[in-house]
Structures are given as structure tokens and as C-alpha cells.
Amino acid sequence: MEPQATPPAQRRAFLLMFAGGLGGLLAMAAGWPLLRFLAPVAGAGEDQQVTLPRSTVKAGAAHFFQFRGKPAVVLQPKPGEYLALSAVCTHLGCVVQWQEGKGEFLCPCHGGRFAPNGAVLAGPPPRPLENLPVAIVGDQLRIG
Amino acid sequence: MTGRILILVVAAGLLAVAPARSEVPAETVCIQCHGGQPGQLGAPVKDWPGSVHQRNGISCHDCHGGDPTDFANAMSPERGFIGAPAYEQVPEFCGRCHVGVLADYQESAHGRKVAAGGAQCVICHGSHAVQEASLDLINERDCSRCHEYGRAAEIKTALTETDARFATVSSQFERLKRLGVNTESLNGKLFDLRNRFHRVFHSVEVEKVRAETGGVQAELAEIQVQVDQFDRQFAQRRLWGGAAVGLLLLLGVVLVQVRHTYAEEERGE
Amino acid sequence: MAIVNQLVEFVDRRLGVREIFDKELRGYLLPRKVNAWYTLGAVLLTLFGLQILTGVLLLMYYVPHADQAFASVQRITNEVPYGWLFRMLHAVGANVIVIALLLHMLSVLFMASYKGRREFTWLTGFILFNLAMGLCLTGYLLPWSQLSFWATTVATEAPGAIPVVGDLAVEFLRGGATVGNQTLGRFFALHVVGMPLILLGLIGIHLFCVKRRGISPPPFGADYRAVELPDHFTYEKHPHGIPFFPNYVVKDGAVICFFLALLLGIVFFAPGLFFPESAFEPADPFVTPPGIKPEWYFLWAYQTLKIFPSELIGLGVQGAFMTLLALLPFLDRGPERRPAKRPIFVTVFCLSLLIFLAISIWGHYS
Numbered sequence: 001m002e003p004q005a006t007p008p009a010q011r012r013a014f015l016l017m018f019a020g021g022l023g024g025l026l027a028m029a030a031g032w033p034l035l036r037f038l039a040p041v042a043g044a045g046e047d048q049q050v051t052l053p054r055s056t057v058k059a060g061a062a063h064f065f066q067f068r069g070k071p072a073v074v075l076q077p078k079p080g081e082y083l084a085l086s087a088v089c090t091h092l093g094c095v096v097q098w099q100e101g102k103g104e105f106l107c108p109c110h111g112g113r114f115a116p117n118g119a120v121l122a123g124p125p126p127r128p129l130e131n132l133p134v135a136i137v138g139d140q141l142r143i144g
Numbered sequence: 145m146t147g148r149i150l151i152l153v154v155a156a157g158l159l160a161v162a163p164a165r166s167e168v169p170a171e172t173v174c175i176q177c178h179g180g181q182p183g184q185l186g187a188p189v190k191d192w193p194g195s196v197h198q199r200n201g202i203s204c205h206d207c208h209g210g211d212p213t214d215f216a217n218a219m220s221p222e223r224g225f226i227g228a229p230a231y232e233q234v235p236e237f238c239g240r241c242h243v244g245v246l247a248d249y250q251e252s253a254h255g256r257k258v259a260a261g262g263a264q265c266v267i268c269h270g271s272h273a274v275q276e277a278s279l280d281l282i283n284e285r286d287c288s289r290c291h292e293y294g295r296a297a298e299i300k301t302a303l304t305e306t307d308a309r310f311a312t313v314s315s316q317f318e319r320l321k322r323l324g325v326n327t328e329s330l331n332g333k334l335f336d337l338r339n340r341f342h343r344v345f346h347s348v349e350v351e352k353v354r355a356e357t358g359g360v361q362a363e364l365a366e367i368q369v370q371v372d373q374f375d376r377q378f379a380q381r382r383l384w385g386g387a388a389v390g391l392l393l394l395l396g397v398v399l400v401q402v403r404h405t406y407a408e409e410e411r412g413e
Numbered sequence: 414m415a416i417v418n419q420l421v422e423f424v425d426r427r428l429g430v431r432e433i434f435d436k437e438l439r440g441y442l443l444p445r446k447v448n449a450w451y452t453l454g455a456v457l458l459t460l461f462g463l464q465i466l467t468g469v470l471l472l473m474y475y476v477p478h479a480d481q482a483f484a485s486v487q488r489i490t491n492e493v494p495y496g497w498l499f500r501m502l503h504a505v506g507a508n509v510i511v512i513a514l515l516l517h518m519l520s521v522l523f524m525a526s527y528k529g530r531r532e533f534t535w536l537t538g539f540i541l542f543n544l545a546m547g548l549c550l551t552g553y554l555l556p557w558s559q560l561s562f563w564a565t566t567v568a569t570e571a572p573g574a575i576p577v578v579g580d581l582a583v584e585f586l587r588g589g590a591t592v593g594n595q596t597l598g599r600f601f602a603l604h605v606v607g608m609p610l611i612l613l614g615l616i617g618i619h620l621f622c623v624k625r626r627g628i629s630p631p632p633f634g635a636d637y638r639a640v641e642l643p644d645h646f647t648y649e650k651h652p653h654g655i656p657f658f659p660n661y662v663v664k665d666g667a668v669i670c671f672f673l674a675l676l677l678g679i680v681f682f683a684p685g686l687f688f689p690e691s692a693f694e695p696a697d698p699f700v701t702p703p704g705i706k707p708e709w710y711f712l713w714a715y716q717t718l719k720i721f722p723s724e725l726i727g728l729g730v731q732g733a734f735m736t737l738l739a740l741l742p743f744l745d746r747g748p749e750r751r752p753a754k755r756p757i758f759v760t761v762f763c764l765s766l767l768i769f770l771a772i773s774i775w776g777h778y779s
Contacts, residue, residue: 008406388681403667
């Protein structure tokens with residue numbers, strides 16, 4: 001049997017250095033996700049808001065737009081009164097349409113009807129349209 | 145076995161105390177009466193079970209009106225009964241719910257000719273044994289009953305390829321869902337798109353269908369981009385994960401080697 | 414490293430830490446022939462620590478209410494940076510802990526480490542095992558998916574077979590007649606605070622028992638001798654043994670690395686292993702998905718209940734088995750620890766293991 005060239009203590013020192021390096025790498029690999037998880041997300045809590053000029057929404061009319069990636073609608077059922085809702089029908093997910101003459105929403109997929117405040121008037125939808133907070137800021141509307 | 149029975153009992157118990165989805169008993173009076181009748185009066189009772197309407201909880205009174213719980217007044221106009229529509233009234237009958245389709249249909253060649261016997265809903269979809277619309281409804285045998293098949297064939301071709309892409313994207317959503325991705329809004333988008341797409345057929349105008357197909361395919365491509373983004377993300381995670389696993393294994397091996405150096409010294413003592 | 418030395422010196426002058434280190438770590442001598450199975454304790458400590466860390470992180474975003482639980486978990490998985498990672502580490506980690514627990518128990522049984530006046534170590538270990546199962550059961554409900562809801566319904570239905578108090582027991586577990594928000598509330602409290610506190614306390618006692626009595630050597634090899642114990646307490650000495658620090662710590666470290674590699678391997682390359690389809694559907698109390706069954710470590714109990722004609726007998730059999738296991742050191746009194754010299758025990762051991770595996774596999778496919 002060949003005698004070991006390097007004494008175990010010496011090998012151990014090298015191995016421990018190597019292990020230390022690996023451990024450091026792993027610690028960084030573990031620390032990064034931890035840090036990112038805990039770090040506050042830019043603009044979190046308030047999420048993105050959408051601002052529109054008041055003139056976009058005429059009295060009795062509705063304006064459709066994208067809100068946080070989903071279809072939404074803002075309407076002015078009575079002059080000066082603004083409402084914002086999700087435009088996604090609560091039945092199966094189609095986008096509702098505004099019927100200006102009737103003053104209500106109609107879903108083209110299975111005929112669901114919603115009142116301007118989102119309440120279900122008729123048809124298969126199980127829940128009202130989700131209401132979104134809308135505030136009047138000067139001559140702008142801020143939704144969200 | 146006992147466990148299975150127990151689960152059924154628990155489920156049945158829950159169903160018994162839970163509020164019914166609609167206030168309608170499992171078997172309406174409509175079915176109870178018409179079920180025993182011969183010929184045309186009894187046929188719907190055989191056709192309706194297994195249909196897309198039945199599977200979504202839509203029963204006789206949802207279309208025909210009337211009271212499904214009261215034998216005496218089941219077909220009373222006061223309870224909203226409107227009976228079976230005449231041939232040319234069928235589109236409006238179905239269009240009370242299928243609003244978008246009605247709009248497209250009424251502008252179409254079929255819609256404008258319905259009083260003269262043009263094709264209406266029931267001709268292609270059936271009246272009670274209705275299933276989800278599929279491209280097989282467009283076929284030579286059925287469409288050439290009134291006119292030559294050429295244009296219908298062109299429309300079907302335009303639709304077929306896009307439908308296949310819908311199916312592919314849908315199955316990709318299923319795969320992503322199994323990996324934890326929240327596919328709810330993606331599914332909603334796809335559903336909306338597919339409805340818009342299927343609806344346009346009813347205009348039976350080749351150019352209109354082709355234009356809509358182009359638009360739909362573009363939107364599908366956008367959705368596909370989102371799916372691909374997810375897949376890239378997962379591939380990247382696997383890369384980093386693989387590296388971490390490798391590092392851990394290596395560290396373990398190095399520590400085993402360190403142990404061996406100690407073992408050597410222990411043996412030497 | 415001079416600064417490290419200065420720091421150590423500072424603390425040592427005030428608390429005498431060097432003395433403790435020299436006595437309890439460097440001076441703590443283990444038998445020379447300890448095998449890899451002895452590292453499982455350290456592995457379990459690390460994995461439990463990881464569960465606590467990932468659990469606290471998940472707590473920052475999880476909402477323990479039936480209306481919001483599922484959505485909050487989806488948010489963690491889809492929106493919170495690296496939320497998916499900590500969620501998966503926690504869920505898969507739980508399963509790896511059960512694997513390590515079973516291996517730890519099996520090696521203790523095989524090497525008869527419960528002998529030699531180590532009954533308290535065994536008993537605390539047995540309770541810890543049951544606590545871990547309880548943590549797994551309560552944790553399973555929290556995502557409020559179809560799988561969570563119905564697996565919990567099935568699992569909490571079982572005590573109903575006990576005569577007289579059965580229904581009361583089920584209602585106590587669920588906080589009501591059926592699984593609902595009130596179940597989520599108590600399972601959450603138990604999972605996050607109640608059980609972890611008891612777990613930490615018991616781990617402390619378990620480790621104290623281990624350290625106080627001393628490590629038992631593996632019962633293998635020609636020079637193994639059964640020790641005759643005097644009438645008073647003794648510490649099992651190993652005067653020519655290997656120091657825990659640093660000689661044995663590196664071995665613990667190595668096996669810990671391998672287990673973490675296994676954990677990460679599953680998280681990244683087999684993420685669906687412990688997640689069937691129903692884990693991604695929100696709970697619906699009116700629709701039972703097909704093929705609901707408990708997680709793999711409960712399959713033996715589930716299948717046992719199904720085999721026997723009456724659920725009560727099934728429960729009784731399980732109860733008897735667990736009681737026998739708990740009281741093992743009081744039943745198996747002989748000083749002999751070598752497996753070769755304990756044919757009855759080894760036969761029962763192998764048979765039980767085979768039956769456990771067979772019943773679990775049967776439960777999976779039935």
C-alpha cells in the first residue's frame with residue numbers, strides 16, 4: 001500500500017477551504033431569493049392606478065380600458081356620478097358590452113345583463129360585476 | 145369499501161343540507177309528464193339529458209317558460225310559458241341568451257332568408273340534443289341541402305386551423321396550471337376569444353370570417369407569447385436549481401473527504 | 414481572523430463559552446464505529462429549521478380564511494418574488510422530513526438503540542413522530558384546495574367510528590360537523606403555533622435525553638459486548654471515541670447536504686410529485702373530485718380502515734399497533750441488541766416494514 005503523500009491535516013485544510021467556497025456560493029444562492037422575497041415591491045400595496053381625463057366619459061356613456069391587465073369600464077350614469085367596474089362577466093369570463101339606449105350592460109355570450117352599478121339584472125351570471133374604486137381628482141378620474 | 149361508502153354518505157349529507165343550486169327539484173313536472181308521451185311530445189325528454197344545456201343546469205322552463213314545480217300551471221302563460229317557437233321565431237327564441245350570435249346571424253344571408261325557410265339555429269344545432277358547437281356541424285351533407293358547399297368549405301378551412309391552435313393553447317394552460325401558474329385570467333381571455341371567433345361563423349360571409357380569423361390568430365399569437373414566457377421562466381429556474389443541487393452534492397462529497405482525513409488520523413492513533 | 418478571536422475572547426470572559434465548547438463539543442466523544450444512520454438526527458434538525466424559516470416567510474402573505482386562503486397561496490406562488498420557491502420548499506420539505514423520520518425510526522428499531530435505559534428518548538421520539546404527522550395533517554388543509562378540503566374530510570372522518578364519543582371527536586377536530594372555515598382556523602393555530610411550540614420543547618427534551626445518557630454504539634462487529642448496567646444512573650462513556658466537533662460534525666454536514674440536494678432536486682425537477690391536479694382547484698364543498706386519498710404517509714392508515722369490515726376494528730388495529738410501538742422498550746427488555754441474535758424481533762421488523770409498504774402501495778392504487 002502506498003503511503004499517503006500529503007498528511008491528512010494538509011489535505012483537510014485545502015478541502016475545508018474548498019468547502020468554505022462552496023458554502024459561500026450556496027449561502028448567496030439562498031440569500032438572494034430571501035432578500036427579494038422580503039424586499040418591498042415597487043408600488044406594492046397601491047398597485048397600478050389608471051388615470052383618465054373626465055372628458056373621456058360622457059354622461060350616459062361608458063368607456064372601456066385595461067385595468068391591471070384585465071378589461072374594465074368606467075361610466076357616468078348620471079351627470080357628475082362616476083362608476084368603475086370590471087368588464088369581465090362573472091358567468092364565464094366574456095367581456096360585457098354597454099347598451100347606451102337601455103343604460104345597462106349586456107354580455108354577448110349568454111345574455112347576462114348588469115345594472116350600471118354592476119348588479120345582475122338577468123341571465124346566468126352568479127355575481128355582480130366587481131366594483132373598482134374611482135375618485136375624481138380635478139379634471140381627471142383615478143381608478144384603483 | 146367502507147371508506148368509500150362513508151365519503152358518499154358525507155357528500156349526500158352535504159347535498160341534503162346545502163341550499164339547492166336552483167329551487168327546482170331533480171325531476172321537473174315537465175319531464176315527469178312529457179317523459180311518458182309518445183312521438184314528438186316525448187322526444188325532448190330523451191334528447192335533453194347529456195346536452196350542453198343540461199350539463200349547465202338549463203332546463204325546460206329556462207327556454208320555454210312556465211312553472212316546473214306545479215303540474216296544474218306548468219304551461220300557464222301567467223307563469224311565463226311561451227311554448228315552442230315557430231320556424232322563423234327560433235333565432236330570437238335562442239337569441240334571448242345567445243345575444244352575440246343572434247346579432248351576427250340576423251345580418252347574415254341565413255338570417256335574412258329565415259322567413260323563406262333559410263337555415264336557423266335548430267337546423268344545424270338541434271333543438272334539445274344540443275352539444276358544444278364543433279366544426280363538424282359544417283359538413284357537405286348538411287350544408288348542401290339548400291346550396292352548393294363551396295363557400296361553407298372555405299369558411300370551415302379558415303376555422304379549422306385556428307380551432308386547432310385554440311386546443312393547443314388550452315392544453316398548454318393545463319400544463320402550466322399543474323406547475324402552479326394562476327391561469328384564471330389567461331383562461332378567461334382564451335374563452336372570450338374563442339367565443340368571439342365561433343360567433344362570427346354565423347355571418348356565413350367568407351371575407352368576414354377570414355378577417356376575423358386574422359385578428360383572432362394575432363391575439364392567439366400574443367397569448368402564445370405569454371405562455372412561452374412562462375416556459376422560459378421555468379427553464380431558467382431548472383437551470384439555477386440544477387446548479388444548486390450540483391453544488392450541494394459537491395459540498396457533501398467534499399465533507400465526506402474531510403471526514404476521511406479525520407478517520408485516517410483516528411486510525412493512526 | 415484576529416477579529417473573530419477578539420470577539421470570542423470578549424464573550425468567553427463574560428460567559429466562559431470556550432469551556433462549554435471544549436466540554437460539550439470537542440470533549441463530547443462518540444463511539445468510533447458510528448454509521449451514517451446516526452446523522453439523521455442532525456438532518457431532521459436542519460429540515461425542521463428550514464420548515465420554520467419557510468413557514469414564517471409564507472405567513473407574511475398567507476391569509477387563514479376560507480374565502481382568501483387559496484387566492485393568497487396563488488399570490489405567493491405567482492406574484493411574490495421567489496414565493497414559489499419558499500412554498501415548494503415548505504411543501505416538499507414536509508414530505509422529506511417524513512422520509513427522514515421513518516428512516517431514523519427504522520434505524521433505531523433495527524439497532525435497538527431504545528434499549529439500555531433509553532425509554533424516555535424513545536417515548537419523546539414517538540410523540541415527536543406523531544406531532545410531525547399532526548403538523549403534516551394540519552398544514553395540508555391550509556392551501557384550501559380541493560385536495561386540502563377533501564383529504565381533510567376523509568382523514569377527520571375516521572375517528573367517527575369510535576363508539577359513544579366518535580361523533581364528538583370528529584366535531585372537536587373539525588370545529589363543527591363538516592370541514593369549514595372553523596376547521597381552517599383551528600388547524601392554522603395548531604400548525605403555526607400550538608404544535609411547533611410543543612415540538613420545540615419535545616425536541617429539547619429528546620436531545621437532552623440523548624446527550625445525558627450517552628450515545629449507544631452500533632451493535633455490530635466481533636468486539637461488540639452487551640453492557641451489564643448497575644442499579645444507578647450511568648453515562649455511556651466512550652473514552653477512546655471520536656470528538657463530536659469537528660470530526661463528526663463534518664459527517665452530519667455531508668449527509669445534510671445530500672438531503673438538501675434531494676429536497677431541491679424534487680422542488681426543481683419533479684415539482685408535481687406531491688401535487689396532484691386537485692391541489693390547484695379551489696375547495697368546493699359540494700363537489701368531491703374523483704380519487705381523493707390522503708398523502709402517501711397516511712395511506713397505510715387509510716387502507717387499513719378499508720380492509721377491515723368495521724371501521725372501529727380498523728381503528729383498533731391501528732391503535733394497537735401504535736401502542737405496541739410506543740411501549741416497545743418496556744416490552745423488549747432483553748439486553749441483547751445484535752440483530753443476528755434477535756431473530757424474532759428482526760422477523761417482525763421485516764414483516765411490518767413489508768406490510769407497511771404493501772398496504773401503502775395498495776392504498777395508492779385502490
